[in-house]
Amino acid sequence: MKYLKLFAAVIAPVLAATSWDxxxxxxxxxxxxxxxxxxxxxxxxxxxxxxxxxxxxxxDDSWTPITDGIANSSNWHNWGIDALALDPQDPDIIYAAVGMYTNSWDPSNGSIMKSTDQGATWTFTSLSFKVGGNMPGRGNGERLAVxxxxxxxxxxGARSGNGLWKSTNAGQSFQKVTSFTAVGTYAPDPSDTYGYNSDLQGLTFITFDSTSGKTGGATSRIFVGTADNVTASVYVSENAGSTWSAVEDQPDTFFxxxxxxxxxEKALYLTYSDGTGPYDGTQGAVYRYDITTGxxxxxxxVSGSSLYFGFGGLGVDLQEPGTLVVASLNSWWxxxxxxxxxxxxxxxDPIWVWGSSGAMDRxxxxxxxxxPWIKTEFLDNDTKWLGWMIESLEIDPLDSNxxxxxxxLTIYGGHDLTNWGTSSKVTTKSLADGIEEYAVQEVKSVPGGTELLAAxxxxxxxxxxxxxDLGTAPSKAWDTPLWTTSISVDYAGNKVSNVVRVGNAAGxxxxxxxxNGGSSWxxxxxxxxxxxxxxxxxxxxADTILWSTSTSGVVRSANSASFSAVSSLPSNAVIASDKRNNKYFYAGSSATFYVSSNTASSFSSGGSLSGASSIRDIEAHPTIAGELYVSTDVGIFHSTDFGSSFTKLSGALTDTHRISLGKGSSASWNLYAFGDGSNGERLYxxxxxxxxxTDIQGSSQTFGAIDGCRVGGSGNNADYVYVGTNGRGVFYGKVTLSGGSGTTSSTTKAAETSSTTQSSSTSSKSSTSSTSTTSSAVPTTTGTASHYQQCGGFSSRV
Known part of the structure; x- marks a missing residue:
């Protein structure tokens, strides 16, 4: 990652042509x-x-995203948050450790970012090592503390054997604490060649003892936890971090x-598990450490057969000494x-017990x-109401309720916690309104049909x-069948109520x-x-399905017959159907474009895409048979003759990824593309x-890595476009485009140049102090695991 010098003022954002919601x-x-x-x-x-x-x-219990402006394609990993800390003396100051992976999936080192205005703007201090916001053990913590x-x-507290780091200038730079030698030596699977499970888990928490007085102007007593269950996992300094020792008589079985x-109480409460989480946990413990007596x-x-899980979430009521809540870590049933x-x-007092009838008494x-879809897809079909992967459970330090x-899956909680243990029940409410942490695999808008299909x-x-409907949470997800992940979805251009989707799991x-347009399946x-x-x-x-599978090459089913191999296409080919001519399908692999005029029974080479070596996406025109656009590593190619020949849109965008057509203000259709243009890698x-x-993204909204984003122009509402992200759900906005509904200063002119021929086979040391500052859009407020192992999605870099 490249960092700029620290500016005295916030960088002024480039105005976008779109306001995103x-x-x-x-x-x-x-x-x-x-x-x-x-x-x-x-x-x-x-x-x-x-x-x-x-x-x-x-x-009002809703949430506002405060990091939407920090994850462009070059620094996509900034949405991976491995630790969070607030300054107890200043409610405006936030710190976070950012970076997605510590293995090769993430090419860049991590950072410590800081906001002095509750997340409206951020500055970044680069680290000399990676941070793992989406790595195992990411629910531990907090690893960052003021x-x-x-x-x-x-x-x-770092991962990967990098130890403990300290800043003495409010986060402008960090130096390694050489007196702290424990590094957290546990790795879930040392033999993992990908590095995801073989990386050392490192340090798990940092806790200051505010009752301990000061040494040299700093808190004297500090506790640090490590991922180690062999010798010791909790260390203490009594002299503001000058020296460290393992806490005596500590438990050494779990992490x-x-x-x-x-x-x-002058006491510590700790939760332990036999794994570092967030998916594992079959044994564990909860301990209280009396700081005064040691x-x-x-x-x-619980104990014995009732103990079949670890412990993660831990909330201590600071208004009522002796009151605390702990959560099981993955009690799967x-x-x-x-x-x-x-x-x-x-x-x-447990929140549920087995009743005399053998049913759960909650x-x-x-x-x-x-x-509401949580009820229809989860609560109505499973006993697992309270959730899974509960690594953070917190009680407001100023409000016991x-x-x-x-x-x-969500955030649960409420405002009547002290009902627990009385004749009144505790309200457990889904309180994630405003949090849209979805990894989107596909977005499609159907002209004359469903406005948005989101896989x-x-x-x-x-x-x-x-x-x-876009502002209302759906009453149900795609069910019957309900899969963990839908990976792709498409519609029939002449029969727009007909939709097909495919999932991403074996068995x-x-x-x-x-x-009926995706209302039922x-x-x-x-x-x-x-x-x-x-x-x-x-x-x-809607009589033929072409499927480029992950496991069995490209297959085809016509008139509900069994799927059979399409031998004329290579495995993992990019595919598309003509939206008006039922006979035509298109495909691409490496630099070769393929066309079928017999409903995907066979394919032959189409027109040449001069200079391209990678076909990324194919978009057929929604209303004109034979017109299509092809996205490649050198830009976009256009055909009006069913892919027999192409012209390249030169001088505009290069290295393009997903593309889409959407209804424009006039009778024409807008073209949208993720690519490298006049303002860099973004959406145009x-x-x-x-x-x-036109740069329709701007700098106040980022979408993460553009090679992992999805784009879909609205087929029904002029100048609207949808963006599917890997981690921030689906965005939509109304655009203003040069040559269409308006003008903007951020445009790049391009000429279409003829470039291709018709194919005869187809007729028709320490961390540095270098920092950068960015604004985060703050709206006005009023990988695939099973459903019970959700990690928050995939990285496009995996």
Whole structure:
């Protein structure tokens, strides 16, 4: 990553031609790995996610994204948040450790970023090593902490054997703490050649003891946890970090996940698990450490056969000493379990028990009205109501009733926690309104049909029939069948109510059909359970499905017959159907373009794409047979004769990725493309067939890596476009394009140049102090795991 010098003022954003809003799916959508409340400002809290950045809590329980401006294609990993810290003495200051992976999937080192205005703007300090916001153990923590008595001092616990780091200038630079030699030597799978599970987990938390007084102007006593279950995992300094030692008599069987100070008790509470999370956890413990006496007490809520999970989330009530809540880490059946104690862990009250009838007797209610599809797809079909991957459970330090906890699906919580243990039930409510941490696999808008079809990782997918539906969370996901992930979706151009989608998991039928625009679905049994993944294309008259699978090459099914191999296409070919002529399908692999005029029974070479070596996407015109655009590593090519010949849109965009056509203001269609243009790698639009291009993204909104983004022009509403991201859900906006509905200064002129021939076979040391500053868009407020192992999505770099 390249960093600029620190500016005295915030960089002025380039004005975009579009104002972006999230399509409202609701529910969160991915793993909320950490929630942090400010200790002195009531209700001020932030949530960090593994691939979707940071959100700020609003007074109405909704959330506002505060990192939308920090993840361009060159620094896409900034949406991976591995740790979060607030300055106890200044509620405006936030720190975060950012970076997605510590292995080769992420080519760049991480950073510590800082905001002094609650996330409106950010500065970055580069580190000399990588940060793993989407790596194993990402729910531990927090690994980042500000000294409560000296705001200049910030500690960060690194992964990969990099140890403990310290800043003495409020995050402008970090130096390694050489006196701290423990590095956290555990790796989930040392033999993993990808480096994802073989990397050392490193340090797991940093906790200051605010009751310990000062040494040299800094808090004297500091505790640090490490991923180590062999010798010691909790270390302490009594002299503000000058020297360190293992805490005596500590437990050494499990890995510490959370450590919370209860200052009035002068005690630490710690949760442990036999894995570092967030997916694992079959054994664990909860301990209380009396700082004054040095005594460890095992206060684990259950034992024996009742203990089949680890412990993660830990909330300490700072208003009521001795009151705390702990969460099971992955009790896969029948549900997660939460325990509350009001006597420092001497006794516990679970949130549910087995009743005399053999059914679960719950001391809580579930309210998912903000994301009703959670009820229809999860609560109505499973006992697992409370969630999974509960690594962060927090109680507002200034409000004993206000609590929140993060799961692999959403944020739950409420405002009546003290009902626990009384005759009244605790309300457990989905409170992720505004958090859209979805990894989007495809977006399609159907001309004359459904406004938006969104294929989603971890939640299968969602249908928005009309533009007016975009602000309302759907009542259900794509079900019957409900898969973990829908990887691709397409529609029939002449019969727009007919839709096909494919899923991304082995062992089940991974093709589903709809005859009502995606409102309901049914399984297509023409496939088998071994085929999955890839891309799907539907013929114009809805009688032929072409499927470029991940496992079985390219296959075809006509008139509901069994899928059979298409031998004339290479595996993993990019495919598309003509949207008006039922006979034509298109495909691309490397630099070769293929055409079929016999409903995908066979393909032959089409026109040449001069200079291209990689075909990325194919977009057929929604209303004109034989007209199509092809995205490549050297730009976009255009054909009006069913791919027999092409002209290149030269001088405009290069190295393009996903492209789409959408309804324009006049009778023409806009062309949208992710590519490298006048303002760098971003999203561009053209209202004149690619003769000129407008930067419709701007700098206040980023979409992450453009090679992982999806784009879909609206087929029904003029100048609207949808963007699917890897971690921030689906965005939509109305564009203003030169040559179309308006003008903008950010345009690049291009001439179409004839370039191709018709094919005869087709007729028709320490971290540096170098920092950069960026603005984050703040709106006005009022990989694939199973459903129960959601990680928040895929990286396009994997």
């Amino acid at each position: 999230n399509v409202h799916i609701g529910g969160g959508g991915g793993f909320v790995s950490g929630i942090v409340f400010h200790p002195s400002e009531k209700g001020l809290a932030y949530a960090r996610t593994d691939i979707g950045g940071i959100y700020k809590l609003n007074s 000294d409560p008595q000296n705001s200049n001092i910030v500690y960060f 510490p996940h959370k450590c919370r100070l209860q200052p009035e 005594v460890w007490d095992d206060i684990t809520p 029948p549900d997660a379990q939460l325990f509350r104690s009001t006597d420092s862990g001497a006794s516990w 001391s809580h209610t579930m309210d998912v009205t903000l994301a 206000h609590w929140l906890y993060g799961t692999g 989603i990782a971890d939640e299968c997918g969602f249908t928005f029939l009309a533009q007016s 089940n039928y991974m093709v589903a059909l709809s005859s 049914y399984i297509n049994y023409a496939t088998d359970t071994a085929k999955y993944g890839g891309q799907v294309a539907y013929s114009a008259d 639009g053209s209202a004149d067939g690619g003769s000129s291009w």
